[in-house]
Amino acid sequence: MMNLAADFPTKKNIKEISQEEHISSKYLEKLMGILKKNQLVRSVQGQGGGYFLAKKPGQITAGEIVEILDGPIAPMKCSSAKCKMAEHCSASSVWSELEKEMKKFLYKQTLEKLIKNNQTKKYVRK
Amino acid sequence: MMNLAADFPTKKNIKEISQEEHISSKYLEKLMGILKKNQLVRSVQGQGGGYFLAKKPGQITAGEIVEILDGPIAPMKCSSAKCKMAEHCSASSVWSELEKEMKKFLYKQTLEKLIKNNQTKKYVRK
DNA sequence: TTAATTCAGACTAATTTAGTAGGATTTAGA
DNA sequence: TCTAAATCCTACTAAATTAGTCTGAATTAA
Ligand code: FES
Ligand code: FES
Numbered sequence A, B: 001m002m003n004l005a006a007d008f009p010t011k012k013n014i015k016e017i018s019q020e021e022h023i024s025s026k027y028l029e030k031l032m033g034i035l036k037k038n039q040l041v042r043s044v045q046g047q048g049g050g051y052f053l054a055k056k057p058g059q060i061t062a063g064e065i066v067e068i069l070d071g072p073i074a075p076m077k078c079s080s081a082k083c084k085m086a087e088h089c090s091a092s093s094v095w096s097e098l099e100k101e102m103k104k105f106l107y108k109q110t111l112e113k114l115i116k117n118n119q120t121k122k123y124v125r126k
Numbered sequence C: 001t002t003a004a005t006t007c008a009g010a011c012t013a014a015t016t017t018a019g020t021a022g023g024a025t026t027t028a029g030a
Numbered sequence D: 001t002c003t004a005a006a007t008c009c010t011a012c013t014a015a016a017t018t019a020g021t022c023t024g025a026a027t028t029a030a
Helices: A014-021 A025-037 A062-070 A092-107 A111-124 B014-021 B025-037 B062-070 B092-107 B111-124
Strands: A041-044 A050-053 B041-044 B050-053
Touching (some): A025 A050, A025 A062, B014 B025
């Protein structure tokens, strides 16, 4: 039988990631499950298995990740959640505009960008 | 004795505001208390009393109100709350930049602006 | 003195979130 | 074919936060 696990050199398993990111492996397992269900990562099961990105880092944005893991991007529950008072609420326009700004910002932060920023950060660090 | 309550023609009492804003008077009482403690509104006690703005609408911003009633403006608990992982967390820069954008936006929305927007809204409504 | 009002703070209930537990399934390799 | 290393699945728990209530005291106009 061929070795599936060997075909994806960038993959990492839960144990590795959890150590690098200082996050409990059990919790990470859960999160990766969600990311996988939403097709941001793919996985190889069984011994030697692990996870890897489903797209190029330049094509994954913070916006996607946040919406998948945290739910809709919104400054208030009111804003996107179709608040029933929105019609006669003077604040609703503020929420919806702010929501737009947040989305705009988060959807232009790609993983690639983040990685680069983080690498320079390391150099700059004393 | 002079009549304090008559001196501030724009004042409204809890009952009036709670009806206008469709919010329970008990809850509103609590919120007004917080706004008062933070000097966004002032009040007159006793019969005929009520609340009124402590500054001109052009000098009160959504940012202030939100920070007073909702706490620090932040997209994540992590961002401004001095997350202890921030040093080796690749996401922290995203949170802090987004936080800046949110503050910038909210601090330029004055009450005056909001009132104007809301008036035109009424005209436009079918 | 009375009635209308703000003021103060404790309390409750509901919801959300972060995180854990336990076991089933899949797979590589000996 | 057996075993160990991994993902997968999903229910559960605990903690924190939030929205909102309740009670009663203090203040003031009339
Ligand atoms: S109460 Fe929901 S938008 Fe204002
Ligand atoms: S974990 Fe707090 S900033 Fe990333």
